Amino acid sequence: MRFVVLLGLFLCAAVSARADYVSCSTAQVTRLQKALLNARNAVSEATIAIAPDNSVYERWFGQWNSGRAADVHRSLAAIKRTLDDTVLTVHCMTAGAGSCQGGVYAYVERHEPFNIYMCRLSFQMPQLSGDKREAGDSATGTLAGTLVHELSHFAVVANTDDHAYTQNACMQMARQSPQLAVRNADSYQYFVENAFLKMQ
Numbered sequence: 001m002r003f004v005v006l007l008g009l010f011l012c013a014a015v016s017a018r019a020d021y022v023s024c025s026t027a028q029v030t031r032l033q034k035a036l037l038n039a040r041n042a043v044s045e046a047t048i049a050i051a052p053d054n055s056v057y058e059r060w061f062g063q064w065n066s067g068r069a070a071d072v073h074r075s076l077a078a079i080k081r082t083l084d085d086t087v088l089t090v091h092c093m094t095a096g097a098g099s100c101q102g103g104v105y106a107y108v109e110r111h112e113p114f115n116i117y118m119c120r121l122s123f124q125m126p127q128l129s130g131d132k133r134e135a136g137d138s139a140t141g142t143l144a145g146t147l148v149h150e151l152s153h154f155a156v157v158a159n160t161d162d163h164a165y166t167q168n169a170c171m172q173m174a175r176q177s178p179q180l181a182v183r184n185a186d187s188y189q190y191f192v193e194n195a196f197l198k199m200q
Contacts, residue, residue: 018083024092028123031143032090038128038144039151040083042196047076049195056198059171060191062178071182072191075158079151079188088114095120105140106150113154122146128193141189149189160185 018036021029049056050073052064061072082088093100099107100119107117128144141149152158163184164173170190174181181187 018086019088019090022089022091023094024090024118028092028118031123031127032118034127035143035147036083036088038142039147039192040080042128042144042192043076043080043083043148045199046192046195047073047080048199049191050076056191056195058174059194060174060187061181062174065178068178068182072188075152075160075182075188076192078157079148082114082151082154082157086114088116091115091117093117093119106146108150108153110153110155110159113156114151116147116150118146128196142193145189145193148192149185152185152188158188159183160188162186 019032021032024032050069051057057069057072058064061068098117100117100121103121104119105122105125106119108115122143125140125143125146128142152160160183163177163180164170165186167190170181170184170187173184174187
């Protein structure tokens with residue numbers, strides 16, 4: 001029993017050590033630590049959904065194509081390595097600071113890894129959880145999904161762009177322009193969230 005408790009404490013410490021937090025409150029740090037763990041677990045599980053005839057894969061990346069699927073796999077593997085091996089620097093931004101204007105939840109500078117700027121709006125997002133009542137069907141996604149989205153943008157990770165936002169626009173892009181979907185940050189966010197929730 002004592003070993004299990006100590007192991008649990010060690011694992012929690014390992015999770016929190018993966019990020020330095022700048023200008024974040026205790027409550028924000030707690031939410032971000034949970035979201036980072038959820039993001040790591042969800043990316044691991046979503047990798048399994050990269051398969052022919054998988055409806056979740058097709059919803060976000062279009063009709064099966066082995067070349068595009070390999071691209072998705074490489075991108076998710078790079079996101080997972082970053083979550084496993086990199087100390088991120090997470091900045092909690094005040095309202096209107098930096099690029100936190102309008103409906104912006106978070107942002108990064110593509111060539112400045114591994115700084116992630118979390119806008120106040122992001123802390124209103126639900127956590128990604130096996131409890132669908134908590135994760136809900138939020139049209140804007142979850143806090144963990146937002147972290148996946150932002151990590152995918154870094155040039156040294158997956159170098160994604162923002163070709164489309166929102167679930168409806170991303171699903172339409174998957175049907176009409178799957179070559180853009182595999183390079184679209186929101187597509188990775190929704191794929192990871194959707195695949196994780198479906199597996200629960």
